[in-house]
Amino acid sequence: MLSESWKRKLINFTHSGVGQRYPLRTRLELPKTVLGRKLRQRKIMTDPFPWLTKIKGEVKRDELMMAHTSIRIGGPADFFILPKDIQDLQIIYRQNGETPIFALGEGTNLLVKDNGIRGIVISLKDSFRSIHPPVFTQSAEKKETAVIRVGAGVKLSYLAKYAARYSLTGIENLVGIPGSLGGAVIMNAGAEGTEIGPFIRSVTRVTTSGEIEVLKGEEITFSYRKSIFPSAGGIVVEAELELEKGDMKTIHETMNSHLERRSSKQPLTVPNSGSIFKNPPNDSAGRLIESAGLKGYSVGQAGISRKHANFIVNKGNASAKDVLGLIAHIQDVVEEKTGIKLEREIVVIGG
Numbered sequence: 001m002l003s004e005s006w007k008r009k010l011i012n013f014t015h016s017g018v019g020q021r022y023p024l025r026t027r028l029e030l031p032k033t034v035l036g037r038k039l040r041q042r043k044i045m046t047d048p049f050p051w052l053t054k055i056k057g058e059v060k061r062d063e064l065m066m067a068h069t070s071i072r073i074g075g076p077a078d079f080f081i082l083p084k085d086i087q088d089l090q091i092i093y094r095q096n097g098e099t100p101i102f103a104l105g106e107g108t109n110l111l112v113k114d115n116g117i118r119g120i121v122i123s124l125k126d127s128f129r130s131i132h133p134p135v136f137t138q139s140a141e142k143k144e145t146a147v148i149r150v151g152a153g154v155k156l157s158y159l160a161k162y163a164a165r166y167s168l169t170g171i172e173n174l175v176g177i178p179g180s181l182g183g184a185v186i187m188n189a190g191a192e193g194t195e196i197g198p199f200i201r202s203v204t205r206v207t208t209s210g211e212i213e214v215l216k217g218e219e220i221t222f223s224y225r226k227s228i229f230p231s232a233g234g235i236v237v238e239a240e241l242e243l244e245k246g247d248m249k250t251i252h253e254t255m256n257s258h259l260e261r262r263s264s265k266q267p268l269t270v271p272n273s274g275s276i277f278k279n280p281p282n283d284s285a286g287r288l289i290e291s292a293g294l295k296g297y298s299v300g301q302a303g304i305s306r307k308h309a310n311f312i313v314n315k316g317n318a319s320a321k322d323v324l325g326l327i328a329h330i331q332d333v334v335e336e337k338t339g340i341k342l343e344r345e346i347v348v349i350g351g
């Protein structure tokens with residue numbers, strides 16, 4: 001039998017500790033694996049980065065990445081920073097030392113592993129969302145074009161609709177892509193035969209040493225779902241797009257038909273991270289997966305969508321381990337049946 005004082009100590013202990021730092025709702029939503037990880041979270045006893053106090057934006061610790069990925073998977077990031085401005089970014093890149101930094105967009109092409117991210121995650125969602133009105137010019141041949149300067153945190157779908165308001169054509173095919181402009185530049189996002197790369201006139205980024213660098217579009221190598229900058233790393237903060245004047249009615253019709261087609265073909269009501277694999281030359285990853293008989297196949301709570309075989313959906317509380325297991329299974333089966341090794345499109349990070 002426990003004495004009254006020991007009982008009280010036990011009750012106090014149960015109601016204190018790491019778990020109490022998160023609201024009850026968040027804790028109940030956690031999949032078991034991540035909950036397991038959370039219960040083991042270490043306490044940071046001393047502040048390893050005193051310079052964090054200089055950041056004007058928000059700094060969070062042990063932020064669950066599942067709240068920031070469209071597939072709703074991902075353990076905690078040690079530090080999650082929402083910088084207020086470029087100076088905040090310069091502080092981070094100049095002071096981080098050996099600590100890795102990860103630039104996050106809307107998390108729509110991302111799988112964060114269950115143990116989360118050791119290091120700093122930067123999200124531009126809060127403060128890099130401005131769009132400057134288009135600046136129009138006319139060529140000698142009377143062709144009208146406009147340049148729009150856009151913050152990296154602006155959603156691509158919003159940008160496409162914004163451009164349409166000024167009858168600007170070029171990126172209407174990209175209206176259904178759910179990521180940010182920064183993510184679109186890095187991934188060279190594309191749909192319906194259009195990629196963002198050719199419309200990029202310049203990109204501004206903060207380099208790994210905290211310098212502000214402006215690169216011309218031609219200096220960046222864009223290829224299928226990939227962009228390569230002349231030197232690695234850093235974070236894209238802004239881009240300029242050059243678009244042509246078109247017909248507003250046609251632009252709106254194109255956008256509407258793309259959005260309708262997407263909602264009929266993609267599992268948009270279930271958490272997912274877009275296409276898992278790149279399309280191999282002259283074929284489609286979805287077709288290969290479907291013809292291998294894998295539509296609907298699951299590992300744990302991660303399943304191949306019945307609507308689109310190149311989408312993996314989170315059926316409830318899937319873990320990154322489930323998704324990675326499913327990805328490996330798809331690659332094995334498709335390779336065995338067709339000889340084609342599917343290449344992953346989604347970015348996988350964390351431990």
Ligand SMILES: Cc1cc2nc3c(=O)[nH]c(=O)nc-3n(C[C@H](O)[C@H](O)[C@H](O)COP(=O)(O)OP(=O)(O)OC[C@H]3O[C@@H](n4cnc5c(N)ncnc54)[C@H](O)[C@@H]3O)c2cc1C
Pocket residue numbers: 070102103104105106107108109110124152176177178179180181182183184185186187188189190191225234235236237266268272273274275347
């Ligand atoms: C339902 C659905 C449909 C989709 N359809 C398409 C489609 O048709 N075509 C297509 O191309 N994609 C598609 N995607 C995938 C995704 O939306 C795109 O790849 C998008 O461009 C990713 O942007 P993001 O902001 O979400 O980037 P994230 O997923 O957050 O990050 C992707 C990569 O970009 C990097 N990154 C992001 N922002 C920055 C920055 N500011 N500076 C430096 N690096 C950065 C990250 O570090 C990471 O490496 C779809 C996704 C979903 C969920």
